[in-house]
Amino acid sequence: MTTIEANFDGLVGPTHNYAGLSKGNKASIHHAGNLANPRQAALQGLEKMKALSELGFVQGVLAPQERPDIATLRRLGFTGSDSRILSDAAQQMPAVLAACCSASSMWTANAATVSPSADCADGKVHFTPANLINKFHRSIEHDVTGNILKATFNSPDHFVHHQALPSTEYFGDEGAANHTRFCHEYGAQGVEFFVYGKEAFNQRSGFGRHSLSPQKYPARQSLEASQAVARLHQLDPDKVVFAQQNPAVIDQGVFHNDVIAVGNRNLLFCHEQSFVGQGAVYESLRRSCGPQGLHIVEVADQQVSVGQAVGTYLFNSQLLSLENGGTMIVVPSECEHEPAVWSYLQSILNDASCPITDLKVFDLRQSMNNGGGPACLRLRVVLNDQELAATNQQCLIDSQRFLTLSRWVKKHYRDQLSEKDLADPLLLTESRTALDELTRILNLGSIYPFQH
Numbered sequence: 391m392t393t394i395e396a397n398f399d400g401l402v403g404p405t406h407n408y409a410g411l412s413k414g415n416k417a418s419i420h421h422a423g424n425l426a427n428p429r430q431a432a433l434q435g436l437e438k439m440k441a442l443s444e445l446g447f448v449q450g451v452l453a454p455q456e457r458p459d460i461a462t463l464r465r466l467g468f469t470g471s472d473s474r475i476l477s478d479a480a481q482q483m484p485a486v487l488a489a490c491c492s493a494s495s496m497w498t499a500n501a502a503t504v505s506p507s508a509d510c511a512d513g514k515v516h517f518t519p520a521n522l523i524n525k526f527h528r529s530i531e532h533d534v535t536g537n538i539l540k541a542t543f544n545s546p547d548h549f550v551h552h553q554a555l556p557s558t559e560y561f562g563d564e565g566a567a568n569h570t571r572f573c574h575e576y577g578a579q580g581v582e583f584f585v586y587g588k589e590a591f592n593q594r595s596g597f598g599r600h601s602l603s604p605q606k607y608p609a610r611q612s613l614e615a616s617q618a619v620a621r622l623h624q625l626d627p628d629k630v631v632f633a634q635q636n637p638a639v640i641d642q643g644v645f646h647n648d649v650i651a652v653g654n655r656n657l658l659f660c661h662e663q664s665f666v667g668q669g670a671v672y673e674s675l676r677r678s679c680g681p682q683g684l685h686i687v688e689v690a691d692q693q694v695s696v697g698q699a700v701g702t703y704l705f706n707s708q709l710l711s712l713e714n715g716g717t718m719i720v721v722p723s724e725c726e727h728e729p730a731v732w733s734y735l736q737s738i739l740n741d742a743s744c745p746i747t748d749l750k751v752f753d754l755r756q757s758m759n760n761g762g763g764p765a766c767l768r769l770r771v772v773l774n775d776q777e778l779a780a781t782n783q784q785c786l787i788d789s790q791r792f793l794t795l796s797r798w799v800k801k802h803y804r805d806q807l808s809e810k811d812l813a814d815p816l817l818l819t820e821s822r823t824a825l826d827e828l829t830r831i832l833n834l835g836s837i838y839p840f841q842h
């Protein structure tokens with residue numbers, strides 16, 4: 391039996407726009423109000439999926455959400471026809487309308503936390519959709535995310551789908567963006583590494599320990615949420631490590647751990663300022679990994695500063711195992727344009743002792759301008775042969791599916807979208823028509839509220 395790591399990228403939805411919704415995410419705030427190009431955004435994402443599939447990696451795609459989210463606007467008291475709801479919301483609460491139009495589900499690293507069957511006591515793959523409670527526009531994703539995951543991984547013999555954690559800051563959960571798995575081989579039991587930004591309970595004064603809390607930007611993930619996911623997934627406590635993210639880097643724009651650290655198999659690639667008590671974190675990881683060991687590539691601030699890491703998303707890279715035993719790093723083109731980062735990347739490629747042997751660069755500018763790099767765009771799902779066979783095959787990318795999806799994007803997507811377009815009733819119709827067709831292409835059934 392072979393076991394592989396598949397990457398399921400989020401397909402960018404037709405309402406991709408720049409609304410400046412994510413405090414603490416510098417790119418999102420910086421590009422607020424810019425004109426977006428949803429068509430280009432979706433095609434840039436598909437190009438990455440196609441390229442990785444052509445290199446022999448198993449590549450999947452996850453459908454976007456229904457946006458504008460009329461059901462949420464109705465929940466908030468807007469009434470009447472859909473176009474009336476859009477115009478009233480645009481007039482009375484434009485920020486809420488923008489939130490209900492965000493294409494933020496493209497960043498599927500935040501869709502869920504996934505544990506491979508080799509790690510879970512019942513021998514099944516476990517999924518917990520992230521409640522994303524820290525940002526309103528993301529907190530309205532998890533119900534439909536659950537539908538999408540169930541339609542993509544649709545066999546109860548192999549897959550367990552949990553409900554998202556309770557929707558409260560106490561259990562703030564951002565999914566796989568704060569979760570990494572270390573293993574020798576994908577099919578062997580691994581060590582699951584959960585990184586949180588705050589502790590919600592058992593504190594003497596209020597919410598979180600003051601001295602270890604970020605001062606400027608929010609910590610999105612709570613320790614208690616990570617612990618709950620580890621329990622739900624039936625992980626072996628000896629094979630789980632929890633670490634706190636360094637609050638000082640959250641305040642510099644590291645809103646998820648995957649902006650400063652990434653791992654694959656027995657490799658951890660991170661900045662020296664990633665975690666509270668970094669040395670002790672390494673020790674716990676090494677202890678849990680056991681004799682098979684852990685290779686840590688730590689980047690010093692002198693080599694690449696936290697600011698440069700946030701500006702280029704060096705660590706929001708994908709590390710992919712090559713058949714020849716090497717590791718390929720997939721980075722966004724912003725890394726090429728920052729001399730310190732680019733020369734660092736050249737130096738590791740030339741260093742025979744570094745396990746990172748190959749490099750691939752992608753233009754993901756449309757997503758990057760909202761703070762989403764290559765690693766944000768993908769959800770990793772480790773699957774053995776049977777699990778892969780039980781996965782919805784229409785959601786796997788090959789050259790034919792790439793062509794079908796590219797044609798679908800070109801047929802339905804606009805090449806310009808600004809905030810004022812969000813209230814356009816035609817955008818709603820276009821979006822629903824596109825998504826209805828997509829659910830047939832991907833064989834998903836009825837996953838959206840408008841289809842019920």
Ligand code: SUG
Pocket residue numbers: 407408409410411412415418419492494497499500525528567645646648649760761762763765766767
């Ligand atoms: O949650 N941006 C997303 C980016 C998520 C990146 N994901 C990972 N690091 N895994 C967020 O902050 C911006 C939307 C806007 O401003 O229009 C946004 O939601």
